Amino acid sequence: xxxxxxxxxxxxxxxxxxxxxxxxxxxxxxxxxxxxxxxxxxxxxxxxxxxxxxxxxxxxxxxxxxxxxxxxxxxxxxxxxxxxxxxxxxxxxxxxxxxxxxxxxxxxxxxxxxxxxxxxxxxxxxxxxxxxxxxxxxxxxx
Amino acid sequence: xxxxxxxxxxxxxxxxxxxxxxxxxxxxxxxxxxxxxxxxxxxxxxxxxxxxxxxxxxxxxxxxxxxxxxxxxxxxxxxxxxxxxxxxxxxxxxxxxxxxxxxxxxxxxxxxxxxxxxxxxxxxxxxxxxxxxxxxxxxxxx
DNA sequence: CTACATGCAAACCGTTTGCACCCTA
DNA sequence: TAGGGTGCAAACGGTTTGCATGTAG
Numbered sequence: 001x002x003x004x005x006x007x008x009x010x011x012x013x014x015x016x017x018x019x020x021x022x023x024x025x026x027x028x029x030x031x032x033x034x035x036x037x038x039x040x041x042x043x044x045x046x047x048x049x050x051x052x053x054x055x056x057x058x059x060x061x062x063x064x065x066x067x068x069x070x071x072x073x074x075x076x077x078x079x080x081x082x083x084x085x086x087x088x089x090x091x092x093x094x095x096x097x098x099x100x101x102x103x104x105x106x107x108x109x110x111x112x113x114x115x116x117x118x119x120x121x122x123x124x125x126x127x128x129x130x131x132x133x134x135x136x137x138x139x140x141x142x
Numbered sequence: 143x144x145x146x147x148x149x150x151x152x153x154x155x156x157x158x159x160x161x162x163x164x165x166x167x168x169x170x171x172x173x174x175x176x177x178x179x180x181x182x183x184x185x186x187x188x189x190x191x192x193x194x195x196x197x198x199x200x201x202x203x204x205x206x207x208x209x210x211x212x213x214x215x216x217x218x219x220x221x222x223x224x225x226x227x228x229x230x231x232x233x234x235x236x237x238x239x240x241x242x243x244x245x246x247x248x249x250x251x252x253x254x255x256x257x258x259x260x261x262x263x264x265x266x267x268x269x270x271x272x273x274x275x276x277x278x279x280x281x282x283x284x
Numbered sequence: 285c286t287a288c289a290t291g292c293a294a295a296c297c298g299t300t301t302g303c304a305c306c307c308t309a
Numbered sequence: 310t311a312g313g314g315t316g317c318a319a320a321c322g323g324t325t326t327g328c329a330t331g332t333a334g
Contacts, residue, residue: 008288008289008332008333008334009333009334010288010289010290010332010333011290011332012289012290012291013289028323029323029324030323043291045290045291046290046291046292047323047324048290048291048292048293048324048325048326049289049290049291051323051324051325052289052290052325053289056289061270064268065211066211067209067210067211068209069207069208069209069264072298072299072322072323073322073323073324074323074324087258087260089258096258116229116231116238116267116269116270116271118229118267118268118269121265121266121267121268122211122264122265122266122268123263123264123265124263124264125258125260125263126260126263126264127258127260128203128258129258150307150308150309150313150314151308151309152307152308152313152314152315153307153315154314154315154316155314170298171298171299172298185316187315187316188315188316188317189298189299190299190300190301190315190316190317190318191314191315191316193298193299193300194300194314194315195314198314214297214298214323214324215297215298215299216298216299
């Protein structure tokens with residue numbers, strides 16, 4: 001995956017791009033701004049600019065935005081990043097990675113029908129982990 | 143699916159419950175409050191109370207909350223409601239229902255492993271619809 | 285040179301929280 | 310009648326937007 005050639009290569013966008021490239025996990029906008037500031041030679045990238053860069057990347061189909069029930073913050077990753085799905089406990093919010101993907105391992109790039117170009121997908125399984133089930137049973141039968 | 147017996151049956155909660163029961167599609171908290179106010183005999187239910195009722199229902203595992211890339215507002219539905227998955231255009235936000243479910247038709251109620259109780263799952267396919275692809279090609283090659 | 289990107293601040297808006305009063309069990 | 314639920318208002322926090330300035334092409 002490379003920086004889209006029809007987008008202006010500005011300092012901010014290149015920095016955001018670099019941070020996403022270096023990260024093995026999806027990041028929030030805030031985390032990206034944080035990392036940009038940590039490098040701290042130069043001046044970092046303002047949060048709104050991070051959002052605008054991410055928006056441009058998403059439109060260009062090179063970045064995926066994901067919203068989990070887990071948190072109100074969106075997660076961003078390069079589209080190429082191997083995708084993962086999680087089982088999320090609705091009580092303690094712990095996340096366990098799922099083995100495999102229900103769509104199979106051909107990653108993205110199938111079509112729903114001939115008209116819809118698929119960029120990616122989100123799969124989340126939610127429920128309750130063992131520990132929380134125990135706790136909740138105790139509390140509720142009082 | 144019936145009203146959990148370990149939750150107090152208050153006017154607000156019963157109203158929210160009734161609205162969810164009557165709806166064939168998932169609703170936002172605001173829509174629920176709206177519908178409660180529309181009935182307009184009585185006084186309706188405050189938005190914060192709707193949220194608190196939904197939170198209680200969700201903890202009780204009788205309501206699912208879903209977040210789509212589509213909108214910042216969460217959608218709520220009774221857990222029993224037959225589930226649907228959508229292909230969502232990242233540009234125009236149109237939604238097309240997917241045929242079937244990648245997890246198969248046994249609905250919820252499988253386990254990820256023996257420790258995690260599954261309540262439900264979210265599957266979203268995102269990409270670009272035919273119309274938007276055309277429009278974007280025109281705009282970007284200027 | 286000029287259209288687009290950025291820094292910065294302020295608005296936005298869905299959701300959460302605090303508190304006094306109300307009402308279910 | 311006690312403890313949880315509700316109305317209401319105010320805070321919260323992630324994201325978006327407006328505007329003057331900067332800068333890539």
